[in-house]
Amino acid sequence: MSAAVSPIREPLIQGSKTYHQITEDICSPTERTPSMAWIIAFIVASSGLALYVFCLIWTIWVGIGSWNLNRTIGWGWDITNFVWWIGIGHAGTLISAILLLFRQRWRTGVNRAAEAMTIFAVMCAGQFPLIHMGRLWLGFFIFPYPNTRGPLWVNFNSPLLWDVFAISTYFTVSLLFWYTGLVPDLATVRDRAKGLRRKIYNFLSFGWTGAAKHWQRFESLSLVLAGLSTPLVLSVHTIVSFDFATSVIPGWHTTIFPPYFVAGAIFSGFAMVQTLMVMTRKVLNLEQYVTLEHIESMNKVILLTGTIVGVAYLTELFVAWYSGYIYEQFAFYNRVMGPYWWAYVGMMSCNLLSPQIFWFKKIRRSVFWTFVMSIFVNIGMWFERFVIIATTLARDYLPSSWSYYVPSWVEIGLFVGTLGLFFTLYLIFSRVAPVVAVAEIKQILKVAGDQYTGTNAHKAHHAKGAGVHH
Amino acid sequence: MxxxxxxxxxxxxxxxxxxxxxxxxxxxxxxxxxxxxxxxxxxxxxxxxxxxxxxxxxxxxxESRLHQAGFVFGAIGTLTAFLFMTWVFTRDWPIIFGGKPYWSIPAFIPITFELTVLFASIGMVVAYYTVCGMAPGVTNPTLDDRxxxxxxxxxxxxxxxxxxxxxxxxxxxxxxxxxxxxxxxx
Structure with a gap:
């Protein structure tokens, strides 16, 4: 990390922090009694979780008939929610893996929370394919295990099965990557604690000592896991897009889907990271670690990926027209002008048009606009999945089976409920673990701290043992 | 190591x-x-x-040899996935899907890739904690809390x-x- 840093680079750690101050700032929220804001948020989130459990039990008890799916529209809010959540779950690994390989130092401020968010989002995503199967208690049929029916194996040629492998692998690898990074920080919390609390964190920190050899292996492991996660994160949404692209439904059967889905996933994932980080940095007083520079960097990613997604939308329209194939042409005419036109408008305005305001630096660096835009993008990306899934199915080849679909209260409850599940998990995480990677922040302090770099860095020349050579 | x-x-x-x-x-x-x-x-x-x-x-x-171990674990994953699917669809229970050959290699690629990553990651993480003498609940003596x-x-x-x-x-x-x-x- 002693690489040369341009003096015009903005510092990523504000407030002339010392190592001890970093520990204090980031670990202390786990040691205080929760604030009123946290308690209220937790009550709201866990109420959402309760709603989820209720609607889940209802779905299992009454059956899938409690949803408003019909013979024409077999995938509705369930798969929309699944793709939406799995997309959100892409930012964490992207930040922790791809930005690690690209040596982007700003990732250190946000990677821990983003990875946690990834894991929780994938947990929410995983609910929907399971419950939409109807008979949840037979869910283990999706795994290839020796059974008494032959054994009759699962279909390894099916994208739906590829999804099972992709998502379970993604969840496992993200969890391992995240927890391995968390262990040294949990040891920091352990060494500050007393009594029962110390025993708990001692259990969780696996006996970490900070020995040089362990750090060396830690870095080697992190780098290889990052290298493995990079193609993995790209493969997951590619495979999700195969669920659609390998079918013969006009509007789904397109080769543009893999890159378009991956760009959309990064787009929505970063939006959710912004939603969470804007609140987290405020509530936990971490503005000096998650700075405007971090927020601006993420807004640039949102602008880029939003524009990629927008180009994909326009390309789809062009190719549909240019193909000369009437079913394809109708599918896209129907998307824009059909019964679900409002979803298309929502998608276009939230995903393609509104992020363009991030061309202005002032808006990129405005916390208020960042928060507003992150909500817009979350909504827009949900609409995108709804447009692709429900709109397409509503008008298939036979006009006699054309249909319209409005979700039942159970389906709405399940979606709102997974938001409750997601925020409950995130709120618990923010209480029990350091939400910013303590060791990694200390590691970049001397190249990214504002006493060492940036416009106010003159003190660094005199600082004792600064270790930064100009 | x-x-x-x-x-x-x-x-x-x-x-x-x-x-x-x-x-x-x-x-x-x-x-x-x-x-x-x-x-x-x-x-x-x-x-x-x-x-x-x-x-x-x-x-x-x-230098740590953990990444070499990772390669071996990954290769085990690749072989496990590919050979298992080959065995299932050519020996144990051949089924024709969509008029494709039994041994439809391109369709095996996604699962083969995923299991390569899965085996390499789990293998490396387990190897890492084992050689470091770390596990849930283990207490290694430390010299100073700071x-x-x-x-x-x-x-x-x-x-x-x-x-x-x-x-x-x-x-x-x-x-x-x-x-x-x-x-x-x-």
């Missing part, structure tokens, strides 16, 4: 008398390690709150050392910039 793990294991039964210095800055620590090496002092271990660059070279640690906060620790083992040798180590630690010098039996 196994050197320091071996030290931990062989010493696990007997208690270690340790003399250690705490430094406030990683650059000072790094110079101290260089100096200790030049003076032919036998370093027990160095502990730090974050990975210090250049420390492994300074201590003469060999090592995970803001102190950098250079430790020497002093079992059976004469008072003269201990004094020599103490003066070395002082001269190299240690802010605190302590002895502890772990």
């Amino acid at each position: 196994f050197e320091s793990a071996n030290i931990h294991h062989t010493m696990a039964n007997q208690s270690k008398e340790v003399l250690y210095g705490l430094y406030n800055d990683e650059q000072v620590l790094l110079q101290a390690v260089h100096k200790a090496k030049a003076d032919h002092l036998e370093i027990m271990d160095v502990y730090s709150p974050f990975p210090v660059h250049g420390l492994d070279e300074a201590m003469g640690l060999s 090592i995970t906060d803001d102190k950098f620790c250079l430790a020497f083992q002093t079992n059976g050392a004469s008072q003269q040798e201990i004094d020599k180590l103490k003066s070395f630690l002082t001269a190299s910039g240690a802010e605190e010098i302590n002895a502890k039996t772990i």
